[in-house]
Amino acid sequence: MENNHKKGKTKKFGMVIDLDKCTGCGSCMVACMSENNVPFKADETDKRLSITWMLVYKFNNGKAHPNYDECYLPRPCMQCEGDHGHSPCVSVCPAVATDYSHETGIVSQIYTRCFGCRYCMAACPYHARYFNWWDPAWPADMEKYLSPNVSPRMRGIVEKCGFCFHRYQLATDKAYYEGRDELEEGEYQTACTQACPAGAIIFGDLNNPEHMVHKIAQPDAKHHGRPKNPNAFRLLERLGTNPKVYYLSSRKWVRDSGDNYRPDEK
Amino acid sequence: MKIDRRSFLALSIGSTAGIHLTPLPWKLMDDSSIWTQNWPWTPVPKDGAANYVNSVCGLCPAGCGILVRKIDNRAVKIEGLPGHPVNDGRICGLGLSGLQMLYGGTRVKTPLKRTGERGAGQWRKISWRKAIEEISNTLIEQRKSGNPQALGAICSSDQGTTSQLLSRFLNVYGSPNFLRTPSVQSSYEMANALMNGSPKAVGFDLENADYILSFGSGLLDGWVSPVRMIRAHSIWQDEKVPVVQIEPRMSHTAAKADKWIAIKPGANAVLALGMAYVIIKEKLYDKRFIEKHSLGFESWKDEKGRPHKGFKQSVIENYTPVKVSAITGIDEAIIIQLAKDFAGAALPIALCGSGDGTAPGSLNEMAAIHALNALKGAINKKGGVWAVPSPDYILWPELEMDETASKGIQTERFDGAGGKKYAQARSLLNRLPEVINASSESPLQSLLVYNANPMYTMADSIAVKEAFAKIPLIVSFSPYMDETASYSDYILPNHTYLERYEDSATPFGFTQPLISLAKPVVKPLFNTKHTGDVIIKLAQVMGDQIAKAFPWKDYLTCLKTTMGDKWKTLVKQGYIVDKNHKAPDWAKGFETASKKFEFAAKAVNTDPKSDVIAPSELKPADLEGDAKAFPLVLIPYDTMRLASGFIGTPPFVVKTVGDDVLKANDSCVDINPQTAEEFGLTEGDKAMLTTPKSEVRVRAHLSEGILPGLIALPRGLGHSAYDKFLAGKGINFNALHAPKADPISGLDTTWGVRAKISKA
Amino acid sequence: MDLDSALWPKDVQRCSFPKFMIGITVVTLVLIWGVYAALLCWFKGLNQTNMNDYYGFALWIWADLAIIGLGGGAFFTGFLRYLVKKDELKNIINYAVLIGFICYSSAQLILGIDVGQPLRGWFIFWHANVHSMLTEVAFCLSCYFVVLCIEYIPLILENRQLDKEPFFHHLSHNMHGIMAIFAATGAFLSCFHQGSLGGVSGVLFGRPFGFREGIFIWPWTFFLFTWSAAACGPCFTILVTKLTETISKKQLVKPDVIDLLAKISGWMMFTYIIAKTVDTWYWALYTAPSKGFNWAFFYSDNAFYGPWILWLEIVICGYIPAMLLITKKTRQKNATLWTAIILASIGVCVNRWALVLQVMAPPVLPFDTWALYIPSWQEVATTILPIAYGVILIMISYRYLPIFPQERELNPITN
Numbered sequence A: 001m002e003n004n005h006k007k008g009k010t011k012k013f014g015m016v017i018d019l020d021k022c023t024g025c026g027s028c029m030v031a032c033m034s035e036n037n038v039p040f041k042a043d044e045t046d047k048r049l050s051i052t053w054m055l056v057y058k059f060n061n062g063k064a065h066p067n068y069d070e071c072y073l074p075r076p077c078m079q080c081e082g083d084h085g086h087s088p089c090v091s092v093c094p095a096v097a098t099d100y101s102h103e104t105g106i107v108s109q110i111y112t113r114c115f116g117c118r119y120c121m122a123a124c125p126y127h128a129r130y131f132n133w134w135d136p137a138w139p140a141d142m143e144k145y146l147s148p149n150v151s152p153r154m155r156g157i158v159e160k161c162g163f164c165f166h167r168y169q170l171a172t173d174k175a176y177y178e179g180r181d182e183l184e185e186g187e188y189q190t191a192c193t194q195a196c197p198a199g200a201i202i203f204g205d206l207n208n209p210e211h212m213v214h215k216i217a218q219p220d221a222k223h224h225g226r227p228k229n230p231n232a233f234r235l236l237e238r239l240g241t242n243p244k245v246y247y248l249s250s251r252k253w254v255r256d257s258g259d260n261y262r263p264d265e266k
Numbered sequence B: 001m002k003i004d005r006r007s008f009l010a011l012s013i014g015s016t017a018g019i020h021l022t023p024l025p026w027k028l029m030d031d032s033s034i035w036t037q038n039w040p041w042t043p044v045p046k047d048g049a050a051n052y053v054n055s056v057c058g059l060c061p062a063g064c065g066i067l068v069r070k071i072d073n074r075a076v077k078i079e080g081l082p083g084h085p086v087n088d089g090r091i092c093g094l095g096l097s098g099l100q101m102l103y104g105g106t107r108v109k110t111p112l113k114r115t116g117e118r119g120a121g122q123w124r125k126i127s128w129r130k131a132i133e134e135i136s137n138t139l140i141e142q143r144k145s146g147n148p149q150a151l152g153a154i155c156s157s158d159q160g161t162t163s164q165l166l167s168r169f170l171n172v173y174g175s176p177n178f179l180r181t182p183s184v185q186s187s188y189e190m191a192n193a194l195m196n197g198s199p200k201a202v203g204f205d206l207e208n209a210d211y212i213l214s215f216g217s218g219l220l221d222g223w224v225s226p227v228r229m230i231r232a233h234s235i236w237q238d239e240k241v242p243v244v245q246i247e248p249r250m251s252h253t254a255a256k257a258d259k260w261i262a263i264k265p266g267a268n269a270v271l272a273l274g275m276a277y278v279i280i281k282e283k284l285y286d287k288r289f290i291e292k293h294s295l296g297f298e299s300w301k302d303e304k305g306r307p308h309k310g311f312k313q314s315v316i317e318n319y320t321p322v323k324v325s326a327i328t329g330i331d332e333a334i335i336i337q338l339a340k341d342f343a344g345a346a347l348p349i350a351l352c353g354s355g356d357g358t359a360p361g362s363l364n365e366m367a368a369i370h371a372l373n374a375l376k377g378a379i380n381k382k383g384g385v386w387a388v389p390s391p392d393y394i395l396w397p398e399l400e401m402d403e404t405a406s407k408g409i410q411t412e413r414f415d416g417a418g419g420k421k422y423a424q425a426r427s428l429l430n431r432l433p434e435v436i437n438a439s440s441e442s443p444l445q446s447l448l449v450y451n452a453n454p455m456y457t458m459a460d461s462i463a464v465k466e467a468f469a470k471i472p473l474i475v476s477f478s479p480y481m482d483e484t485a486s487y488s489d490y491i492l493p494n495h496t497y498l499e500r501y502e503d504s505a506t507p508f509g510f511t512q513p514l515i516s517l518a519k520p521v522v523k524p525l526f527n528t529k530h531t532g533d534v535i536i537k538l539a540q541v542m543g544d545q546i547a548k549a550f551p552w553k554d555y556l557t558c559l560k561t562t563m564g565d566k567w568k569t570l571v572k573q574g575y576i577v578d579k580n581h582k583a584p585d586w587a588k589g590f591e592t593a594s595k596k597f598e599f600a601a602k603a604v605n606t607d608p609k610s611d612v613i614a615p616s617e618l619k620p621a622d623l624e625g626d627a628k629a630f631p632l633v634l635i636p637y638d639t640m641r642l643a644s645g646f647i648g649t650p651p652f653v654v655k656t657v658g659d660d661v662l663k664a665n666d667s668c669v670d671i672n673p674q675t676a677e678e679f680g681l682t683e684g685d686k687a688m689l690t691t692p693k694s695e696v697r698v699r700a701h702l703s704e705g706i707l708p709g710l711i712a713l714p715r716g717l718g719h720s721a722y723d724k725f726l727a728g729k730g731i732n733f734n735a736l737h738a739p740k741a742d743p744i745s746g747l748d749t750t751w752g753v754r755a756k757i758s759k760a
Numbered sequence C: 001m002d003l004d005s006a007l008w009p010k011d012v013q014r015c016s017f018p019k020f021m022i023g024i025t026v027v028t029l030v031l032i033w034g035v036y037a038a039l040l041c042w043f044k045g046l047n048q049t050n051m052n053d054y055y056g057f058a059l060w061i062w063a064d065l066a067i068i069g070l071g072g073g074a075f076f077t078g079f080l081r082y083l084v085k086k087d088e089l090k091n092i093i094n095y096a097v098l099i100g101f102i103c104y105s106s107a108q109l110i111l112g113i114d115v116g117q118p119l120r121g122w123f124i125f126w127h128a129n130v131h132s133m134l135t136e137v138a139f140c141l142s143c144y145f146v147v148l149c150i151e152y153i154p155l156i157l158e159n160r161q162l163d164k165e166p167f168f169h170h171l172s173h174n175m176h177g178i179m180a181i182f183a184a185t186g187a188f189l190s191c192f193h194q195g196s197l198g199g200v201s202g203v204l205f206g207r208p209f210g211f212r213e214g215i216f217i218w219p220w221t222f223f224l225f226t227w228s229a230a231a232c233g234p235c236f237t238i239l240v241t242k243l244t245e246t247i248s249k250k251q252l253v254k255p256d257v258i259d260l261l262a263k264i265s266g267w268m269m270f271t272y273i274i275a276k277t278v279d280t281w282y283w284a285l286y287t288a289p290s291k292g293f294n295w296a297f298f299y300s301d302n303a304f305y306g307p308w309i310l311w312l313e314i315v316i317c318g319y320i321p322a323m324l325l326i327t328k329k330t331r332q333k334n335a336t337l338w339t340a341i342i343l344a345s346i347g348v349c350v351n352r353w354a355l356v357l358q359v360m361a362p363p364v365l366p367f368d369t370w371a372l373y374i375p376s377w378q379e380v381a382t383t384i385l386p387i388a389y390g391v392i393l394i395m396i397s398y399r400y401l402p403i404f405p406q407e408r409e410l411n412p413i414t415n
């Protein structure tokens, strides 16, 4: 039995999000909220005070009709590895309340450790981190729907997407009981991946050449995981954050919107 | 003195140092931080045994399969049911938020009777027995006065056992006034009945089409079956199926389409016929279908020998690309190309029905687009529009009508549906305000409202309220305190869809006959009762023939008996689907007199000189309001981020609404920068938006994604009911909307209204 | 004879007690307002501020960094006095220490309000992450604060009445004796935390406006912050001294002392601003463009963060005061000296402003928008709180402690 539980290979969980398929419906956002006990308040229209671990951005090509075009882009936490082994947010946290797991490649967030200095938020160029400005409150009987797998966060601390890490735990627990030490590709899927009506989100182990994410993104190990697929790109590649979320688009202007370019580069 | 002070100091310094050497401060420090990690006001969800229940989502007509994760008796997460024919494990934001409706603060927890003014929110709790007794007494009283037809019911669907129980109740009571809320379905069914001669439901074989031409249908904005549409879209992406979206505003559908063709509002029929012109001229149509299986393509003579122009001739005479271009605002070349692309595809499909599908001249529009499909034979063919048989599992004993009932049921419907003027219509809820407000005493004396919220969803809010005020008795079955429930006399709260059994039949647009069963995921939380039970009880209390019509002990018995041997499978699997269903072939698929597809439906020809699908008068549909006073046109739009009709948007979904749609409590309207400049507006400006019906404050959102001269307002906001997470946010389009009835169908013109805007 | 004159330092004149109390009361009211705001932030949470997820560092963090910069006079004057043996500076070192003490205690107070979970603040020590600038800042800041306390305590003990107590007298005497060690420790710690504060935005490689690469992060940014604090801190000490003189209508420090400090500051500023110019130049020419930005982009969107900031910081509050202080004539002329020390103090504040607030403002994601932020009254009050507290501490210290050794000599009591 013990032998069956040798430590598996290191994983690098990641996503490929197909922007050609994403319709901007927002299901992934809601799936995330309902999976992860994300709180809500009466006015959520100030988006800089609204906790959305998954956020679907909408942007356009800046052209006038009839050349006008729009795109939707879902943004979870990118679980940055950093080109130099430092995630932007992890290296700055003074209390090690957020950490990079070399076993899964997931950037964790330890709510009971975080003391709310918000340095990590300043560090994250993707605005994937959210502060609990208020005490979370679930009116009426809504506390009843809270999932015991994810602890609700208290006021005064930072939270973010952790690739539904509890689902990884549940899946590995299950595998352990069944005497397996490797998970099947579909066994650990995030809530947003599962819900997406378009099937636009693909989730898996970027280190595993059998997995769809690897096949599609074709991460180039020599260049910090930069995608070899010409239609794939990562957000803000030039900053050296080395994210694990890849985007696909057949539209050039969309791919070009993934990073900053000086006017003289265009 | 000196010694005292010195010793005091020594003591204090010593003790300070001493205390720090003890564990006390460190312990306190530690404890206080532990306390912050366990603040008693931050909940800790109780753990327990995880289990799953499969059921059906009841939040929109699509009826997706759901799998609900439970911890002990608490439902903690709704997911899509893998394998379900509609959604196969996928789910939309609204469906995901169902638990916020279940456990949320807008539930009606017990039967209520109004005590104060209508709508004042003053209620008294009442027992189920007492409430049913009081209502039955009133109904018996009314019936005795010989006016059973004064009882009406509004219901979002006429399928499923509960709706059928309600309809049966009305029948045996003696009233023909069962009202279904209008939807895209109403118009499709009408067009289908006229041209296919088929009373059957309509299905779209979208997954197999190879060219999608959508006349404003918000395929990715909540149209008909939101999850299924988005899944289909991904198939189109994989298969590189071209999608063309024709609409004046760049919706999510248009943004994802290969081509967005911005058309002037109200010109869909004209464009469709313009395309038909090209297809006919270039002989690109399906000759086999046209020649063998259609009627009315060529000119013909009727029984009296009067000549009628055929489809071909009317189109060729009137719909030249030049003329069509002028009306639609689309380049001639584009129209021609579009027609060629459509006709060049092997399995194209054209779709229509924006909003509830009742655009002005909607029947013309439906028919024109249906005709376009016909030109390519995209009817009852792979990838096309199918006739889908209605499930016929509800086979209840024939009604025994007493004299009052037999007489009452013969009276003409108060809304005129099926009457002389609107012979084709089955139900015209939209005419309710007009009819009631025109008479001194309301033709409806009692109204039962089930699964509908007309006080919010009907156009021209003021007229609607005026009409409802004139109805002496309004009973709502809503589980939530929605606008109509707030304005009723009794609320007899139903269980929510997560607490009850409920069957539903093939959702509109689906091609495979399907029966689904929702079942209680959790035990009812409050003192609510299944509406089916209430109707059965009500009937039984009323006695005689009425009681006899409902021989079941309770709703569950009725449902089980109705389902017969399907029950077991339904309980286990959640649905029964006929996966092998194929469209009837052309030879058998049409139930018109000619057994063919009929281009010109004689029945609709109120004016013998014109033919329904090819009006000789070439102009976009009329709108309410003076074009000088109101130089702009306001159109509504739907988005997946707002529950437009069926239910109040739950907090999670409201959270996904962009700040270009809702900002604090203001609705934002889309407006083209050019138009904005004309009216002195810049991004985010507060503005007054005025229509012939009302004036409201909005904010301007500038977008190149809308044609100049238009303003677009999202639907689903402006609720006065529900809780602080929804109530008071934004504007209800219906408050601004001036409806105009389609002369043939009688359905509303819901796509727009004249408007003006100025800086506030 | 006043009520409390027995507590005054020997042979000096102070204003009447009622007048003093009126002054104290006015400032205390401001203090109470600030305390009330701070309590709101503690008990109701940081929703009392207008900070948001884009502006997680805001007004008071800027104030925090600014006062730490301004408080740099303490360590640098101490350094000059005890290590470089600029003996004249003993006449201003007390005040420099007091100002430093105020600045650093305020900074700690602000941090205690700023963090979302103050009761867990000590996790920064317990679960320290050595990679984090804030960890370094927290450690050095706290240690340096202890040093400042140690430097401030003998001053308190010199109160005329306390000094009568032999124990205190000896304690303070002995502490003075070993002050050089603390001054050295203080200077060392200060170099570190000032430097790490400089690194706070410099290491944010996700924020191209603040980010510095290669030698421009280490040691350049660290050096810049320490250097600017060392340059501008003394100017602030002089500024407060001159303000105190103006208010008390007395000369408290001899001009040669001020002149010396001002001259050193001038040269420090001059060297600093050249280094800062080089830093900015490299960032604008290489760092920002390599991330896909034209440097001007960061000053392009709104008047709030316009190019004026750059001008103000580098030229108006950098080169100009440096030149004014280096040049003997302008340094020794009252008006130009005032101008220079005010500009220098503003300069360091503007620098911290840019490196805290402006870092947050420009969008990094190409499809995002600029973020602007206006503080709430609670933030303003909480930020003013330390100023009120500082004024009170200065008022009390000045009244009862022999802060200015030259006061007696410069203001002989005639009657």
Ligand SMILES: Nc1nc2c(c(=O)[nH]1)N[C@H]1C(S)=C(S)[C@@H](COP(=O)(O)OP(=O)(O)OC[C@H]3O[C@@H](n4cnc5c(=O)[nH]c(N)nc54)[C@H](O)[C@@H]3O)O[C@H]1N2
Pocket: B060, B061, B092, B094, B183, B184, B215, B216, B217, B218, B219, B221, B222, B223, B224, B225, B226, B246, B247, B248, B249, B250, B251, B263, B264, B265, B266, B267, B268, B353, B354, B355, B356, B357, B359, B635, B636, B637, B638, B639, B640, B641, B642, B643, B644, B645, B646, B647, B751
């Ligand atoms: N989440 C959620 N989904 C739902 C529902 C819900 O409540 N919640 N309700 C369901 C129901 S009942 C319905 S009926 C559907 C409604 O869903 P849709 O049919 O998608 O309704 P709309 O978005 O109003 O209309 C689609 C588009 O038509 C465009 N349009 C407006 N006027 C014109 C015109 O004159 N010509 C053309 N070509 N285009 C025009 C608008 O710009 C808009 O983008 O949604 C269903 N789905």
Ligand SMILES: Nc1nc2c(c(=O)[nH]1)N[C@H]1C(S)=C(S)[C@@H](COP(=O)(O)OP(=O)(O)OC[C@H]3O[C@@H](n4cnc5c(=O)[nH]c(N)nc54)[C@H](O)[C@@H]3O)O[C@H]1N2
Pocket: B058, B155, B156, B181, B182, B183, B184, B355, B356, B449, B450, B451, B452, B453, B454, B456, B457, B458, B459, B477, B478, B479, B480, B481, B482, B483, B494, B495, B496, B497, B531, B638, B643, B644, B645, B646, B647, B648, B715, B716, B717, B732, B733, B734
């Ligand atoms: N403002 C606005 N008006 C619209 C539309 C819009 O999008 N916005 N859309 C138009 C369209 S497309 C349509 S189809 C119509 C729809 O108009 P309606 O058919 O009136 O639809 P809903 O508003 O969905 O009404 C459903 C109400 O039933 C209640 N309900 C929900 N579940 C249950 C249940 O299980 N039992 C009972 N008894 N009640 C239940 C809810 O409280 C809800 O308010 O509205 C049209 N008018």
Ligand code: SF4
Pocket: A021, A022, A023, A024, A025, A026, A027, A028, A029, A056, A072, A074, A195, A196, A197, A198, A199, A200, A201
């Ligand atoms: S759920 Fe899927 S389609 Fe919808 S917004 Fe998210 S990624 Fe896009």
Ligand code: SF4
Pocket: A076, A077, A078, A079, A080, A087, A088, A089, A090, A107, A123, A124, A125, A126, A127, A128, A129, A160, A241
């Ligand atoms: S996206 Fe932001 S929060 Fe997530 S790992 Fe990267 S820097 Fe950290």
Ligand code: SF4
Pocket: A092, A093, A094, A095, A096, A097, A098, A113, A114, A115, A116, A117, A118, A119, A120, A121, A157, A158
């Ligand atoms: S806010 Fe929390 S997670 Fe972020 S840096 Fe501070 S302590 Fe670390």
Ligand code: SF4
Pocket: A031, A032, A033, A035, A036, A053, A054, A076, A077, A160, A161, A162, A163, A164, A190, A191, A192, A193
């Ligand atoms: S992976 Fe999980 S936590 Fe992250 S956005 Fe998706 S649902 Fe939310």
Ligand code: SF4
Pocket: B057, B058, B059, B060, B061, B062, B063, B064, B087, B091, B092, B093, B094, B095, B096, B225, B226, B227
């Ligand atoms: S599409 Fe309709 S039925 Fe399906 S999950 Fe969404 S709300 Fe429920």
Ligand SMILES: [Mo]
Pocket: B182, B183, B184, B355, B356, B645
């Ligand atoms: Mo509808």
